[in-house]
Amino acid sequence: MLFVEANGARVPAIGLGTWELRGRACARIVEQALRLGYRHIDTAQMYENEREVGEGVRASGVKRDEVFITTKVWTTHFAPHDLERSVKESLFKLRMSEVDLLLLHWPNPHISLSETMQGLARAKQLGLTKHIGVSNFTVALIEQAVAACPEPLVCDQVECHPYLDQRKVRAACDQNGMALVAYSPVAKGRVKSDARLAVIGKAYGKSAAQVCLRWLVQQGVVAIPRTSKIERLSENIEVFDFELSQNDMDEISVMGNAQGRLVNFGFAPDWD
Numbered sequence: 268m269l270f271v272e273a274n275g276a277r278v279p280a281i282g283l284g285t286w287e288l289r290g291r292a293c294a295r296i297v298e299q300a301l302r303l304g305y306r307h308i309d310t311a312q313m314y315e316n317e318r319e320v321g322e323g324v325r326a327s328g329v330k331r332d333e334v335f336i337t338t339k340v341w342t343t344h345f346a347p348h349d350l351e352r353s354v355k356e357s358l359f360k361l362r363m364s365e366v367d368l369l370l371l372h373w374p375n376p377h378i379s380l381s382e383t384m385q386g387l388a389r390a391k392q393l394g395l396t397k398h399i400g401v402s403n404f405t406v407a408l409i410e411q412a413v414a415a416c417p418e419p420l421v422c423d424q425v426e427c428h429p430y431l432d433q434r435k436v437r438a439a440c441d442q443n444g445m446a447l448v449a450y451s452p453v454a455k456g457r458v459k460s461d462a463r464l465a466v467i468g469k470a471y472g473k474s475a476a477q478v479c480l481r482w483l484v485q486q487g488v489v490a491i492p493r494t495s496k497i498e499r500l501s502e503n504i505e506v507f508d509f510e511l512s513q514n515d516m517d518e519i520s521v522m523g524n525a526q527g528r529l530v531n532f533g534f535a536p537d538w539d
């Protein structure tokens with residue numbers, strides 16, 4: 268497993284996404300993932316599965332300090348005291364004394380960003396999390412968040428895959444020593460039927476999804492693909508035993524544009 272270093276954190280380059288995984292199925296897939304070698308699990312208050320993620324981690328037998336756990340604070344809990352209370356509730360559900368990374372799930376323009384960043388930093392200072400970061404922040408919001416936060420930010424977790432051009436956010440992360448964590452990294456399964464990625468993969472004996480994930484990690488991006496299928500858990504982590512040529516990297520990099528976004532909501536910021 269490769270790690271991405273960012274502002275003091277060491278983040279396993281592939282993690283398991285858990286959005287929409289619920290109940291026993293969620294606990295089971297988390298357990299299996301850890302048994303197969305995953306060391307990074309991504310959850311959120313909004314996913315309503317923190318309890319099951321914690322169960323899966325314990326059932327796997329992998330020591331807590333060997334697993335990188337991320338959770339995210341939902342936007343209605345950004346007022347400083349609310350933030351602290353909601354993170355304690357997350358830890359109670361996870362049955363953990365701290366998480367490795369705590370993110371603001373989306374920007375919330377109705378609550379002062381400066382106060383929210385103070386609250387997030389305080390969660391770190393209180394030992395509720397080892398590291399802090401943001402998610403769905405644009406370039407302008409990254410700059411504001413970094414300026415307002417007394418503690419270093421480790422990442423911006425944003426949608427990132429070959430169909431969406433995220434070079435601007437990537438550059439802003441680089442400039443601030445932050446990692447880009449790619450969500451929806453296999454474009455919600457769409458890459459599976461991509462002829463171009465399949466042709467590239469053939470030369471390496473790899474699937475289109477593996478080519479896509481390799482393209483991300485080879486750029487120093489962290490990827491958190493989600494699957495409910497045990498056989499795909501292995502497929503999505505077996506991306507460290509081959510290297511894409513510069514030609515193949517470049518060919519994939521030109522597939523993206525601004526219209527390739529799959530995750531959008533009315534409350535989303537004005538994207539770059």
Ligand SMILES: NC(=O)c1ccc[n+]([C@@H]2O[C@H](COP(=O)([O-])OP(=O)(O)OC[C@H]3O[C@@H](n4cnc5c(N)ncnc54)[C@H](OP(=O)(O)O)[C@@H]3O)[C@@H](O)[C@H]2O)c1
Nearest residue numbers: 284285286450451452453454455456459476492493494495
């Ligand atoms: N911060 C945010 O606002 C935010 C937003 C979205 C997502 N996320 C995080 O990022 C994670 C991943 O994003 P996502 O769930 O939106 O999308 P994703 O990981 O790109 O795609 C998941 C979908 O792709 C399929 N899939 C996975 N691996 C595959 C493979 N090797 N071949 C073919 N199909 C495959 C899965 O189906 P099967 O289950 O059938 O395998 C599932 O339907 C989430 O689970 C969540 O943890 C964060």
